[in-house]
Each structure stands twice: as structure tokens, then as C-alpha cells.
Amino acid sequence: MQLSIRATGEHVEVLSYLLAKNPNNIYERTENGHLVRMFFNRFEAEHVDVTFFVTPDPIELSRNNAGQYDITSYINDREFAVSSIFCSLLRTALGTALNGKPKPEYAEWVNHSFPLHISVGPIASALSDGAIRELFEPLGYQVEFVYSETTDDLDLTKKHSARMLQLSGMTTLQSALRQLYVLIPVMDNYKHYFIDEKEIEKLKRYGEGWLDSHPQRTYILKQALRFKDVYRLLEEEPAAKVQKADHQRLNDLRYEAIIGKVSALPERRVVIDMGAGEGKLASKLGFVPGIELIYAVEPSERERLKALKRYEKNAEDKTFNQPVSMFGSLFYVDDRLRGADVFILCEVIEHIDESRIPKMMATLLDTYRPKSLFVTTPNREYNEEYGLDSSYRHPDHRFEWTRSEFMSFCETQAELFGYSCTFSGIGENHPTFGEPTQLAEFTRKQVL
Known part of the structure; x- marks a missing residue:
């Protein structure tokens, strides 16, 4: 470069x-x-x-x-x-x-x-x-x-x-x-x-004197800020900006949705966060009553070190259940993860080659066989709201599914391995495109 x-x-x-x-x-x-x-x-x-x-x-x-x-x-x-x-x-x-x-x-x-x-x-x-x-x-x-x-x-x-x-x-x-x-x-x-309200200040600083009068200003702002909710902050009062950004940041909404669903499960003693990254979701799981053991599985040593620092800081709160940080991958079996109550894949599958997803699901649903599995992934239809046209939301995404594609795949996998499956959306609901993130909840059927 x-x-x-x-x-x-x-x-x-x-x-x-x-x-x-x-x-x-x-x-x-x-x-x-x-x-x-x-x-x-x-x-x-x-x-x-x-x-x-x-x-x-x-x-x-x-x-x-x-x-x-x-x-x-x-x-x-x-x-x-x-x-x-x-x-x-x-x-x-x-x-x-x-x-x-x-x-x-x-x-x-x-x-x-x-x-x-x-x-x-x-x-x-x-x-x-x-x-x-x-x-x-x-x-x-x-x-x-x-x-x-x-x-x-x-x-x-x-x-x-x-x-x-x-x-x-x-x-x-x-x-x-x-x-x-x-x-x-x-x-x-x-x-x-991640793009948040701080990006607005950068645009104001580096766009001063030229951006406001640019004929492509609207397009530039939408592309630079990506998310419609952040883009709208440009038109709001400063106090409202922070409040709205706090409530509408999509990552936080994903975590809140997952935490809410896990908290409602009757069986949640052992929870696996696959692709835990720097431990943001696993840290929130550490405060959920009823969870006794959390495995935060992550292949990046650098991210695991960040997560450990986050866990140690949260451990100052005596109610925090500190996750166990593990090196791991979706493509080899770790016996410690068998029989867990809950598996979570939050924004992970789209970074894997699409042809490998069925094998990954077989490992999850046939080998590990959790009682519940939660999978979130982008809703490709919503990309039009971000002005992405045919592009993916991130250049590392190997694929992005529409709602019908996601539902069809998950229903097939659920039927194949003895699970039922329900769907919901996360984020602002568009009347045509739905929500920006889609979530599938797999529940293992009881064997009579």
C-alpha cells in the first residue's frame, strides 16, 4: 500500500x-x-x-x-x-x-x-x-x-x-x-x-471545509458511517446521540438478545461461547444466574489474552462467574465440550467457507449435541439499507444468507439431527428487509 x-x-x-x-x-x-x-x-x-x-x-x-x-x-x-x-x-x-x-x-x-x-x-x-x-x-x-x-x-x-x-x-x-x-x-x-458515534467527530474534524458542500455528501456519510442508526446521529442533539447509540449499537443488541434467550432456558448449567473473541459476550454470560460453567472458545491467542484481562476485571464483582478460556476450533472435537447445555455462535459462521458449514453443523448437533444452540448471522437482505448493494458487510465474510436461505438451511440441519428450530431478528425491523441480524434457536428433541 x-x-x-x-x-x-x-x-x-x-x-x-x-x-x-x-x-x-x-x-x-x-x-x-x-x-x-x-x-x-x-x-x-x-x-x-x-x-x-x-x-x-x-x-x-x-x-x-x-x-x-x-x-x-x-x-x-x-x-x-x-x-x-x-x-x-x-x-x-x-x-x-x-x-x-x-x-x-x-x-x-x-x-x-x-x-x-x-x-x-x-x-x-x-x-x-x-x-x-x-x-x-x-x-x-x-x-x-x-x-x-x-x-x-x-x-x-x-x-x-x-x-x-x-x-x-x-x-x-x-x-x-x-x-x-x-x-x-x-x-x-x-x-x-466498529463504527460508532465517535466516527461522527472524526468526519466533522477531517471533513471540515469540504464535506458539507460536496455533491456526494449523503453517499459519503452513509458509506463512512455504514449503519443507518449512526448516520442518523448527525441530525440529533449531542445528548440524544450518546443515548441512542448506546441503545442501538448492533453488537450490544445481539448480546442482549442472546443473554435474554439463555436466561429463559430451563437448562443452562454449562454454556459454550464458540468464537468468543475478546470475551464481551462471555463476560455478560458470567452474570447470568443459573450458569455454573462457561467455556469461552477462541482460536486467537491475542484475543484470549484480551478476554482474560476482561474476566479478571469483572471478577472484582463477587457475583461474576469467570469463564474458562480455551483454545479451540469448530473443526476438531474437544471432549470437554460434549453434552453442554448451550452452544452459542454469535456472528461466526459467515467467516467460514460456505461449503464447510454442513460439516460444522454435524460436529455441533451430532457430536456435541447440546440441548440448545444459538446461531446469529447477518441478514443479507438488510444490506440494501446500508447501501451495500451486492457487497458483503465485511470483506472477510465468505457468504451472507437471506432470511429464506438461513431458515431453509437451519430447518434442514435441525431435521437431520433431531432438533426443532425457531427464528427471530435482532435490530431495527424494516418492513421489507427485516432485521439486520437473524438468529436461529435449535432445541434438541426429547427421545421418547
């Missing part, structure tokens, strides 16, 4: 001070396994060429992507395209330029426009070239694209083809960086962290 900025003409050497980087030195840091470099290819009185370059660590990403992407530990194949991951590293390395806070003697240059030529990419976007032009041309840029040369018989004009984005225009360095910071995730249709 890289960002190159070239400027020619008078005073362009000032850019090094705005960037707070010595042109004679190579800036090099390691952030979460990613090697971040910044160096000046050319530095003269009237010609400056600087490159910000990220070499991702795919091993780090595959091992620890639960920490990076807030999902279970499955390999993510998008690490080589610029995305919000790239933006977060950009903000760390170039915070001085983004915030417009150079040394006082150079503060007057923050608002000075330079003839900038910017190259950023690779961009792996579902947006067409024309749609990307509509994001940048209103900001005064000339927009061009460069596709990689290849000997394969591929149509490189297809919208999913990776490309380098090249921008040229008279603008301030701060404006250019802020616009890229906002628009790169819009093009990539992905953010690697």
Missing part, C-alpha cells in the same frame, strides 16, 4: 516541515506487525517527491485478525489494498500534517495551496472509475487511473479490478490528506473497527 505526493514550484520544500519529517532520513516504524516507511525520493528547492509506504505482515493479520478486524480468526485477503487500516497508519505517521500543527514558524503554510500530484493505491473498489471521479473531481482534482500490466486474459476495466488512483490539483497538504483519510474507506467499503 502506498501514497506518493509530488509537488513542483516555489516553496514546495516547506512540505517537509508540514509533514514533520527530515528529508535526509527514512522514517521507519512497525505498527501491529506492519512495516511503515516514509522517505523522500527527491528533495529540492522546487521539486519534492515523498512516498508513504506500508508493507503488511500477512502472517500477523492471519494470526491476529480478530484484534485487527474485530472478527474471529480467519485469514483476510484484503491486506494489500488501501483501506481504513492504511488510513490508521497514515494518521499515526502523519498526524502533524493531518491536524495542521507544525512548528509555529511554519504554521502560516498550513493553509497554503501547492500544485500536488498524488498517487495512492492499490484501490480494490467495487466502485467504477466514474463513481470514484465523482468523489474527487468536485474537490478540484484531475483524476486518472493506472491499471497493472498483465499477460493474463483479463478485462481490466471491470469495477473490481485493482488500480492506482492519481490526483492532481492546487490544494493544501492538510486538505489532501484529510480528504484521502475520509474517502479511502468509502471507496473500499470497509472499516476494520
